[in-house]
Amino acid sequence: MARIIVFFLAFSFVVTATPINKAVSTVSNETFFADAQHCYPGLGCFTSHGPGGQFPMTPHEIGTTFYAYTAASSSVAHILDASKPATFSMVNAHKRLAILIHGFTSSHEDSHLQSIKTNMLHHSNGEVGTVIVVDWRHGASALALPPYLRAASNTQVVGHQVAHLVEELRKHHGVNPHNVYIVGHSLGAQSAGFAGRYALSTFHWKLGRITALDAAAPSFENHPGTFLTKNDAVFVDAIHTSASKDHNPLNGVFGFVHAFAHLDFYPNDGHNQPKCHNPLEIACHHEAALLYYDASLSAHNSCKFYGFSCHDWATFHAHHCTKHDAEMGYFADKIHASGVRFLATTEKYPFCH
Numbered sequence: 001m002a003r004i005i006v007f008f009l010a011f012s013f014v015v016t017a018t019p020i021n022k023a024v025s026t027v028s029n030e031t032f033f034a035d036a037q038h039c040y041p042g043l044g045c046f047t048s049h050g051p052g053g054q055f056p057m058t059p060h061e062i063g064t065t066f067y068a069y070t071a072a073s074s075s076v077a078h079i080l081d082a083s084k085p086a087t088f089s090m091v092n093a094h095k096r097l098a099i100l101i102h103g104f105t106s107s108h109e110d111s112h113l114q115s116i117k118t119n120m121l122h123h124s125n126g127e128v129g130t131v132i133v134v135d136w137r138h139g140a141s142a143l144a145l146p147p148y149l150r151a152a153s154n155t156q157v158v159g160h161q162v163a164h165l166v167e168e169l170r171k172h173h174g175v176n177p178h179n180v181y182i183v184g185h186s187l188g189a190q191s192a193g194f195a196g197r198y199a200l201s202t203f204h205w206k207l208g209r210i211t212a213l214d215a216a217a218p219s220f221e222n223h224p225g226t227f228l229t230k231n232d233a234v235f236v237d238a239i240h241t242s243a244s245k246d247h248n249p250l251n252g253v254f255g256f257v258h259a260f261a262h263l264d265f266y267p268n269d270g271h272n273q274p275k276c277h278n279p280l281e282i283a284c285h286h287e288a289a290l291l292y293y294d295a296s297l298s299a300h301n302s303c304k305f306y307g308f309s310c311h312d313w314a315t316f317h318a319h320h321c322t323k324h325d326a327e328m329g330y331f332a333d334k335i336h337a338s339g340v341r342f343l344a345t346t347e348k349y350p351f352c353h
Helices: 002-016 111-123 147-173 187-203 284-298 313-317 330-334
Strands: 031-033 037-040 044-046 065-070 078-080 096-101 128-135 180-185 209-213 235-239 263-267 306-308 324-327 339-343
Touching (some): 065 111, 096 111, 096 147, 111 180, 128 147, 147 187, 209 330, 235 284, 235 330, 313 339
Parallel strands (some): 096 128, 096 180, 235 263
Antiparallel strands (some): 031 037, 037 044, 065 078, 065 128, 306 324
C-alpha cells in the first residue's frame, strides 16, 4: 500500500508541478556554467532542457551503484566501479552481458528485477554470463523535489553512467558492446535510451539490444530527443502494459503509448492487464511488463508469448489475425520481425495462452 501511495502522490505532482528554478552549487569534480550546463568527467554535460525541465542531480547525489552477478554466484553481488578495472574480474567478456535498470521509487533490490536476474542466468540457454543490476535509488526517490520530475531528469545521468561503465569494460576487459543487453523498466527504459545515445555520440559504438518494459511516458512522450527509440541499439523491443490514450497517471497510465522500437508488443491492447483488478493498485498495469518478461524466461519451455501482426486490437480480439511471427520477452531477438504485435495474456503465471 505504501508504494501505491507513493506512485499516486508522485505522479499526481506531474500534473500540477512546474519545474524548480535552476540553481548553481559547488560539487567536487564538477564544472558549472550558470543557466547553461553542468558537466562531469566521463559523463558529459547536462542542461535544464531535458526531461523534467531541470538540471539532474549530481552523480554523487544519485549514488549509482552497479551490482554484478553470475550463475555461480547469482545471490551474491559484486560491486563494479568504472574507475577501478580490477573490479571487472567477474564479468564474463565472452558471453552476453545483461544490465537491468529499475524505475521510479525502486532499487536494485526490487523483487521483480532480482527474479529476472536469476532467470537470465539460469534460463537464457547459457547466453547470459553476467547480469549487472543498476541501483540509482537516491535519484529515483520520491523524496526528492519535485519527485517524479526530478527522477525523470536524473535518467540522463544514469544512462551516461551505464554507457561509461560499458566503455571501461570494453577498453579494459574485452567486452564487446554488441553483446551488451540493457533491460529497463519505466524510467529505467528511458535511462537505457540515454545510455545508447551517449555511447554512439561519444564512444562511437552501439549497444546490442535494449528492451523497454513499459517505458515511462510522463515528461518523455511527445518530447523528441528525450525518449528511447530504435536508433539507440542494434535491436530495440518494447512491452507496453499501461499505455492508454487518456495519458492519465492517476488512472495508472504511466507507460508510453506510441510505438518507438523495432518491435513493439501490446499485450491486452497495452493497458488492460487481466491480473490487475484492484483500482487502488494503480501501479499494477505498469509493473505487469516485468512479470511477463520474467515469465518469458522462467516458463519458456512450456509457454511462449507469441505476438500477432494485426491492424489493431479490435481486429485481433475478433480472431481475424491468426498467424504469429514474433515472441515477446527475452527471446524476442530470435525471430526477425518488426512493427507492432498484439497478444492476450492470462490472469495468473505464466500468463501466456
